[in-house]
Amino acid sequence: MTCSGCEAAVKIAAKQIDGVKDAKASYAKGTAEVTYDSAKTSPDAIAKAIAQKTGYKTEVAK
Numbered sequence: 249m250t251c252s253g254c255e256a257a258v259k260i261a262a263k264q265i266d267g268v269k270d271a272k273a274s275y276a277k278g279t280a281e282v283t284y285d286s287a288k289t290s291p292d293a294i295a296k297a298i299a300q301k302t303g304y305k306t307e308v309a310k
């Protein structure tokens with residue numbers, strides 16, 4: 249992410265994913281924090297969906 253516009257785009261993309269309850273993104277840190285329902289989705293699926301919607305490379309934080 250390179251600016252606060254990207255930050256908002258990542259946040260919106262994450263919130264559109266089924267099973268995601270809340271999302272926060274920080275362009276300063278280059279990270280996003282997602283609260284999700286583990287019965288509906290998984291970190292890998294969320295990362296993939298965000299990458300598809302925004303064009304950013306994503307990886308699941310370990």
Ligand SMILES: [Cu+2]
Pocket residue numbers: 249250251252253254255
């Ligand atoms: Cu930007």
